[in-house]
Amino acid sequence: MPELPEMENYKIQLSELIVNRPITSIAINREKSINMPISTFLNQMENAFIIRIERRAKHLLFHLSNQKLLLLHLMLGGWMFYGKEDEKPKRTIQIQFSFGEKHLYFIGLRLGYLHLLTIEECEEKLKELGPEPFNPTFTEDLFINTVNTKRGTLKLKLVDQHFISGIGNCYSDEICYEAQLLPTRKLEDLKDHEIKNLYRSMKKTLAAATNIGGYMEHPLYVGDTKTGSYNDLCKVYDREGEACQRCQNKIRMVKISSKKSFYCPGCQF
Template identity: 70%
Template structure:
């Protein structure tokens, strides 16, 4: 599932490609991926333009010239591609927004969605999300204070969108590895020095992964050399049985409440 760095990479690149371009046409191949009738959805979007793209947690918000918002959540398996009809992947397209001879294709939206909402409806939809860990307001002091009344397994708290926004299975494991902390430990058992290290690892991993382009397997457009580059930088995620680059122990895999969890027993404590 795309996490904060993947969605932020999408936001940055799509902002350069789409902002202020009129939407010439819309194609809906799966009505379950939207929240209103296809005709109403198409009629509202046709002729409008995207004036700004915002990210909150794992969502993208396409702010339209009509003052409404397209709220995107790709969920598991969802991705996007921008290009011509000839360039598009040989995959089933659920939704297509056309900008002249180029189109934004929404692919793999079996669980994901693209909903047309008012700003008030969008705010209500996202109101329960936790703090954004890459925002400037997310300071070390604020984080330490935030942890004072938090309890639970570190891994499971990191992927809890009510605790922090945008972190999923991959980056929770990479954060714990960078912090040299076992993901199976409890938040309430961390010493202050470990809490501080966890904070700096959250910031470092998410910012680094965003700069690199995240771990998405699929390019956003033809000859896209950035999207997915973080795949080669993972230290523990999906690395079961390989040798730890830091201590040469073996990376192990477990499940925590049905969540994948990878870590190094040699240098995570």
Template identity: 60%
Template sequence: MPELPEMETYKSLLTQKIEGNKVTEVAINREKSINVEPKVFKNIVQNQRIVAIERRAKYLLFHLENGSYLLLHLMLGGWMFYGTADEKPDRTIQVQLSFGDYHLYFIGLRLGYLHLFSADEVKEELKDLGPEPLDVNFSLNSFLDLVKDRRGKVKTTLVDQEFLSGIGNRYSDEIAWYAQLLPERKMNELDNNEKVQLYQSIRFVLQQAIQYGGYMDQPLFRGDSKTGGYNTYVYNREGEACKRCGGTIIKDEISSRKTFYCTECQR
């Protein structure tokens, strides 16, 4: 599932491609991928300019010039491609937004969705999300205040979207590895130095993943050399040697989530 770095990568690349452009046509091939009648969706979205693209947690928000918003959550298996009809991937397209000869294809939206909302509806939809971990105002003191009463495990705390927004299964493992903490450790058992290390690891891992375009291996457009340049340290590396200490990466399950870590250097 795309997480904060992947959606941030999509945001920055799509801003270059479609911000300021008019949606010339809308095609809905799967009604369950949207939240209103297709005719209503088309009437509100078609002929509108994309005035801005914003990321919040694992969501993208497309701001339309009429004040409406398209809220995208790709969920498991969802991705996008931008290009001409000749470049279109040989995959089923659930929703398509056209910009003249170029099209933004939404693919794999079986669990994901592209919903149409007003400004107030968007605010209500996202109201329970926790702080953005890379926000300039999210300081170490903010983090320490946030975790002081937390008693859950490191893994389950990091993926809790009401605690912090945007971190999922993959990057929670990467963050715990970089912080040298076992993901099953309890937050209330961490000493102050470990909490500081966890905060620094959150910031570092997410920033590094954004720098390298996240993990997704499907390019956003033909010639896209940015998307998918991030290589994980532990996630999906069961049985491989740890890149830090040479120990063996193991796979476990914590709160029904597959979890990868090194028992040698994570404590």
């Protein structure tokens, strides 16, 4: 599932490709991917264009010229591709937005969705999200205070969108590795210096992954060499049996409440 770095990368690249460009046509091939009848969706989108793209947690918000917005959550298996008709992947397209001869294809939206909402409806839908790791207000002191009021397993809290927004299975493991903490540790057992190190590791890991392009395996457009570049740089995620880059012990996988978690038993404590 795309996480904060992947969605931030989408936001940055799509902002250059489609913002303020006329939407020449829209095709909805799966009505369940939207939140209203197709005819209503098309009527409300008539003459609208995208004026700004925002990211919150794992969502993209396409702000429209008609004072509404499109809320996108790709969920498991969802991705996007931008290009000409003859460039599109040989996959089932659930939604297609056309911008002249180029199109934005929404692919794999079996669990994901693209909902047309008012700003107030969107705020209500996202109000339970936890703090954004990149928000300037998300300080070390705030993080320490938050951790000190919570209980639970480190891995599960990191992927809890009410605790901190935008982190999923991949980056929770990478953050724990960077902080040299076992994902099975309990929040209430972390020492002050470990919490501070966890905060810094979170900021460092997410920033690096975002700058590199995240781990998505599908390029956004033909010639896109950025998207997915972090995939080969993961230290532990999906690296079971490989040697740890730090201590050479073999990476292990453990299930924590049915979630796979990868870690190094030699240098995470």
